[in-house]
Amino acid sequence: MALTCQRGAPKLRCMENPLIALTSVLAVALLVGLNWLIGGWRPLRIEDRAAAAERYRQDYWDDAVSDAACDDDGRAALLILEGAEAIGLVAVLGDKMVTRRLERGMVKAATLDGEGRLSLVLADFVLPCVRLTLRSEQAARDWHGRLLHLAPGAQARQDAV
Amino acid sequence: MIDLPDPVTYAIPAFVLLIVAEMIYGRMTGRSRFEPKDTATSLTMGLFSQIAGLLTKGLVLALGLWLWSEHRFFDIGFTWWAIAIAFIGEDLAYYVFHRTSHRVRWFWAAHVVHHSSQHYNLSTALRQTATGFLSVNFLFRLPLFLIGFHPLVIAFVGGLNLIYQFWIHTESIRRLPRWFEAVFNTPSHHRVHHATNPKYLDANYAGTLIVWDKLFGTFVPEDDAEPCRYGLVQQLGTFNPLKVALHEWVGIGRDLVSARTWRERLGYAFGPPGWSADGARRTSDDLKRAWDEALDAERAGAVPEAAE
Numbered sequence: 357m358a359l360t361c362q363r364g365a366p367k368l369r370c371m372e373n374p375l376i377a378l379t380s381v382l383a384v385a386l387l388v389g390l391n392w393l394i395g396g397w398r399p400l401r402i403e404d405r406a407a408a409a410e411r412y413r414q415d416y417w418d419d420a421v422s423d424a425a426c427d428d429d430g431r432a433a434l435l436i437l438e439g440a441e442a443i444g445l446v447a448v449l450g451d452k453m454v455t456r457r458l459e460r461g462m463v464k465a466a467t468l469d470g471e472g473r474l475s476l477v478l479a480d481f482v483l484p485c486v487r488l489t490l491r492s493e494q495a496a497r498d499w500h501g502r503l504l505h506l507a508p509g510a511q512a513r514q515d516a517v
Numbered sequence: 518m519i520d521l522p523d524p525v526t527y528a529i530p531a532f533v534l535l536i537v538a539e540m541i542y543g544r545m546t547g548r549s550r551f552e553p554k555d556t557a558t559s560l561t562m563g564l565f566s567q568i569a570g571l572l573t574k575g576l577v578l579a580l581g582l583w584l585w586s587e588h589r590f591f592d593i594g595f596t597w598w599a600i601a602i603a604f605i606g607e608d609l610a611y612y613v614f615h616r617t618s619h620r621v622r623w624f625w626a627a628h629v630v631h632h633s634s635q636h637y638n639l640s641t642a643l644r645q646t647a648t649g650f651l652s653v654n655f656l657f658r659l660p661l662f663l664i665g666f667h668p669l670v671i672a673f674v675g676g677l678n679l680i681y682q683f684w685i686h687t688e689s690i691r692r693l694p695r696w697f698e699a700v701f702n703t704p705s706h707h708r709v710h711h712a713t714n715p716k717y718l719d720a721n722y723a724g725t726l727i728v729w730d731k732l733f734g735t736f737v738p739e740d741d742a743e744p745c746r747y748g749l750v751q752q753l754g755t756f757n758p759l760k761v762a763l764h765e766w767v768g769i770g771r772d773l774v775s776a777r778t779w780r781e782r783l784g785y786a787f788g789p790p791g792w793s794a795d796g797a798r799r800t801s802d803d804l805k806r807a808w809d810e811a812l813d814a815e816r817a818g819a820v821p822e823a824a825e
Contacts, residue, residue, distance in 0.1 A: 380564055380567075381564070383533055384557070384560040384561060384563075384564060387533065387536055387537070387540075387556065387560060387640070388553050388556050388557045388560065390537060390540060391540055391551045391552075391553045391556045392553045394540050394541065394544045394551075395544065396543060396544040396547075396550060396551070397550060397551065397552045397553070414746065415713075415750070415751075415752075417807075417808070417811055418807060418811060447754060449635075449752070449753075449754055449755075449756070450552045450554050450555055450756070451550070451552045452552075452635040452636075452748075452752070453752075454752045454753070454754045455752070456751075456754075480754070481760065481764050481767050481768070482753040482754050482755045482760055482761075482764050483753075483754025483755065
């Protein structure tokens with residue numbers, strides 16, 4: 357067991373040394389700062405419905421997308437899937453996109469304000485909410501209705517109102 | 518008594534310099550890309566992992582020393598050839614560990630962190646798990662102690678293996694000489710390992726020597742006609758390091774709560790990632806099968822049938 361002490365002690369000392377911990381945090385901050393300064397990246401924007409559908413079909417190639425609606429700022433898109441009780445979702449994360457196939461129960465809540473802003477709360481630990489602003493109020497209402505179908509609780513609440 | 522250094526400690530400054538070099542090279546040539554939030558998450562995960570490792574390494578070393586001193590089969594000394602054989606043995610153990618980490622959800626819950634970036638650059642190499650001890654990753658090294666390799670020798674060669682694996686996380690290097698690609702793990706082979714394209718799933722588990730994949734039938738070469746898309750088959754929608762670290766464990770917890778039988782509980786914890794009691798989710802085998810069927814249908818001129 358003497359070896360454990362010989363080997364273990366310097367490491368524990370390293371960990372307890374606040375200077376090393378501080379240097380590590382500083383190195384991370386400097387690298388991220390350098391990344392920011394150097395550039396070469398830009399926040400992604402979903403340009404149009406075709407771009408959203410193309411990205412969605414990379415992950416769900418056996419779904420056929422019949423229509424889509426893109427957020428005004430290009431941050432997210434919703435897709436109608438032919439013959440499926442589900443809605444496709446594409447959302448921007450940094451300079452990449454994330455996709456989801458929203459099935460019944462995966463939408464915890466969907467709300468629509470008077471300015472066409474749709475807010476989705478998802479049963480998804482790593483993508484808990486998505487917001488979209490749709491140019492057409494009618495389109496926003498249509499999508500809201502479709503999303504409520506996937507959130508039985510929200511449907512019941514609306515029925516009660 | 519032996520006194521082997523921890524090679525990773527000495528390599529850290531080189532890691533930092535190489536990341537800076539790749540950032541500048543990537544900006545000049547467009548051959549690799551960094552995104553600040555993604556980089557921050559990767560490096561923070563690396564810090565978490567180091568801290569967790571320091572807290573648990575002592576326990577693993579103590580267990581290894583007990584096994585080695587009380588139960589080892591052979592007396593293997595500390596000669597250069599013993600260290601060379603230990604490196605090869607540790608690399609094989611790494612292959613087994615790595616393959617298991619992709620095929621058994623309990624181990625995947627820890628390893629998934631390393632695959633969670635959609636970028637593939639040197640910062641991704643440092644995106645490591647902080648929950649490896651929870652998923653008992655150290656089990657895979659125990660046979661080496663029983664054979665008779667000293668735990669400090671294994672820690673040393675394990676460090677060398679880790680350093681080797683750092684530089685292969687890059688898109689800046691396309692291909693290396695054929696003899697090198699044939700024997701060693703390379704950026705090209707490892708890009709395939711990190712890719713989510715169905716044809717690349719569950720391939721190239723090697724640490725240093727790609728020969729293990731060729732030997733055990735898991736080798737897939739990079740196809741220039743099929744550019745790699747990186748990350749997970751269901752990408753994370755967050756850069757939050759805590760969520761990145763814990764999301765699969767949370768998923769296991771939720772599934773265990775909803776499971777009704779012991780078969781389901783075992784399936785959710787130790788089945789392949791994507792396994793579900795009702796078959797609604799897809800494992801990597803399911804995805805590969807569905808992709809092959811879609812390709813076959815496309816070749817036959819038919820519209821691929823919806824899977825669900």
